Amino acid sequence: MPQKIIGRGSRRKTRVKKVINLTLLTGVAIFFMFPIFWITVIAFKQPEDYFKFPPVWFPDKPTLRHFINVQTTGVGGYTAFKNSLIINTASTIISMVLGSLAAYAMTRFKTGGKHFSFWIISQRMLPPIAILFPIFLLMRTLRWIDTYRCMVLVYVAFSLPFVIWMLRSYFLEVPKEIEESALIDGCSNLKVLFKIVLPMSMPGVIATAVLTYIFTWTEFLFALMLSRTNVFTVPVALSTYFGSEAQFWGEVGVLSVLSMAPVFVMGLAVQKHFARGLTLGAVKE
Amino acid sequence: MTIQTDAPTRKRVKRWRQRNLGFFMVLPAALVLLAVGIFPLIYSIGISFLRWEAKIPGRPFVWFENYASILSNMEFWHSLKITAILVGIAVSIEFCIGLWLAVLVLNSGHAKRIFMPIFMLPVMMVPVVVGFTWRMLWDPLYGPINQILGWLVGHQVTISWLTNASTALPAILVTEVWQWTPFMFLVLLAGLSAVNPELQEAAAIDGASEWKTFWAVTLPVIRPVVLVAILFRVIDVIKIFDIVYVTTGGGPGYATQPVTYYLYRTGARFFRMGYTAAGSWVLLILVACLVAYLVHRVGED
Structure with a gap:
């Protein structure tokens, strides 16, 4: 019995170790939380508070005025929000539909074989800067710059490798027997996909959709290059404050807080799937 | 019928x-x-053979002129060096801290439920937001970092972290490490949680110390997960752009300019399409070799 071997001294030792563990973890947690705390508080600070030396940690007179200023100064923070919502929702839905069709065919019919799935994942690996300007020039020729369809198309392509690899890994976990009996009963393959495979892997499908949403929500390079005054997204709106040095910290804070809040809520809801999502299905929990 | x-x-x-x-x-x-x-991609091969510049009319076919001029450009090589430094240092630090945290959290019992969500937050943030936030933290006058350092050393500190050539790159590294260490942590924790505890118990019964068990038993088991995590981080740090764009803008001079940022500038600011396309292909070939090597290593396991 291993319990018997552990004497009183070693039990105290484990307790001390546990306390040290928790202290270290709390320290690291503070390190990870502090920047988020700082930017959140700045959103509510008066300009004289965030430009005070030495810095003020907790403002005496919090203000909500930056929540109004964020639309009236600069390019329009809430317009950016609307744009991000439209572009991300459309591209997430489209890439989920296209991705689940492809993933189903790839797992059930072995369409394309191994080479095809590696071709798809290689798309994710190449540095985006390599295709940024060719895409820009093509979109310019099509006169698609600064349109929703341009952004949605690019984001669908950007999300598809992720969606396909994630769904592939979830679809492979669905037991084959149920599908096979449905097929023998005369169900079409598409019906099997939408009535059996997708509902049975629903937690994974939802996690995939949420992570796709988060990844497109944070995308910056293509949004910067392909938008002008109509379809700029939240990161682009934020970056416009870069040149204007010190004046707009409060507005930057507000936009940051508004961009973090929904993503945090959605992300924490699917936290179990995170490790898998970050590695495109390679690491399972 | x-x-x-x-x-x-x-x-x-x-x-x-x-x-x-x-x-x-x-x-x-x-x-x-x-x-x-x-x-x-194919289109950009074509562009890379043209002299396609904003101020020069026409797009004459110039063979490998763009490749020759980018390969002889010091700024390009310097930006590649910056990317290599960022990849090497950031990924190593992220791996070490991530692994350490994963082990701590794994042994913390019920506290795991509190710490997991906290460590997850940075990964979900918009990199542009992360860049701005850290810019405010690094601020020489109004940032808390100098303030806290001032408390520690006992007198006022006013280091201009982001405009100083010797501190700007470390500042970017800290920012990058802050955002992406949680990635390593999450992936490695998933790997560690899947290790059969009987293996470690068997080693403990055989008299191996905890440290030795970890190196000799646990780490070899999670090797595939480690390789996958490193592969993904390497690929992503090569793409680094957003944080640099809002913190230093590649400066001072081009001290913190990674290769994606350099190519972005030659393309977007100076509109040198042929030159940028040639640079992209040089980068692409380098990345392809690196990724092929890493994927090969992952495939071995």
Whole structure:
């Protein structure tokens, strides 16, 4: 019995170790939380508070005025929000539909074989800067710059490798027997996909959709290059404050807080799937 | 009336129908990837052989002139060096801290439920937001970092972290490490949680110390997970752009300019399309070699 071997001294030792563990973890947690705390508080600070030396940690007179200023100064923070919502929702839905069709065919019919799935994942690996300007020039020729369809198309392509690899890994976990009996009963393959495979892997499908949403929500390079005054997204709106040095910290804070809040809520809801999502299905929990 | 067919034929018909259906199910996704992934790549080979500049009329075919001029450009090599430094240092630090945290959290029992969500937050943030936040933290006058350092050393500290050539790159590294260490942590924790505890118990009974058990038993078991995590981080740090764009803008001078940022500037600011396309292809070939090597290593396990 291993319990018997552990004497009183070693039990105290484990307790001390546990306390040290928790202290270290709390320290690291503070390190990870502090920047988020700082930017959140700045959103509510008066300009004289965030430009005070030495810095003020907790403002005496919090203000909500930056929540109004964020639309009236600069390019329009809430317009950016609307744009991000439209572009991300459309591209997430489209890439989920296209991705689940492809993933189903790839797992059930072995369409394309191994080479095809590696071709798809290689798309994710190449540095985006390599295709940024060719895409820009093509979109310019099509006169698609600064349109929703341009952004949605690019984001669908950007999300598809992720969606396909994630769904592939979830679809492979669905037991084959149920599908096979449905097929023998005369169900079409598409019906099997939408009535059996997708509902049975629903937690994974939802996690995939949420992570796709988060990844497109944070995308910056293509949004910067392909938008002008109509379809700029939240990161682009934020970056416009870069040149204007010190004046707009409060507005930057507000936009940051508004961009973090929904993503945090959605992300924490699917936290179990995170490790898998970050590695495109390679690491399972 | 039903047509009677023998079993092999029916099977063949079924397989033929499946192949067709599969093809049409994959087609839309493949078309999008071809149009937005492959076609631009091929197009950029073409562009890389042209002298396509904003101020020069016409787009004459110049063979390898763009490649020659980018390969002889010091700024390009310097930016590659910056990217290499960022990849090497950031990924190593992220791996060490991530592994350490994963072990701590794994042994913390119920506290795991509190710490997991906290460590997850940075990964979900918009990199532009992370850049701005850290810019405010690094601020020489109004940032808390100098303030806290001031408390520690006992007198006022006013280091201009981001405008100083020797501190700007470390500042970017800290920012990058802050955002992406949680990635390593999450992936490695998933790997560690899957290790069969009986293995470690067996080693403990054999008298191995905890430290030795970890190195000799646990780490070899999670090797594939480690390699996957490193592969993904390397690929992503090569793409680093957003944080640099809002913190230093590549400066001071070009002290913190990674290769993606350099190519972005030659393309977007100076509109040197041929030159940028040539640079992109040089980068692409380098990345492809690196990724092929890493994927090969991952595949071995």
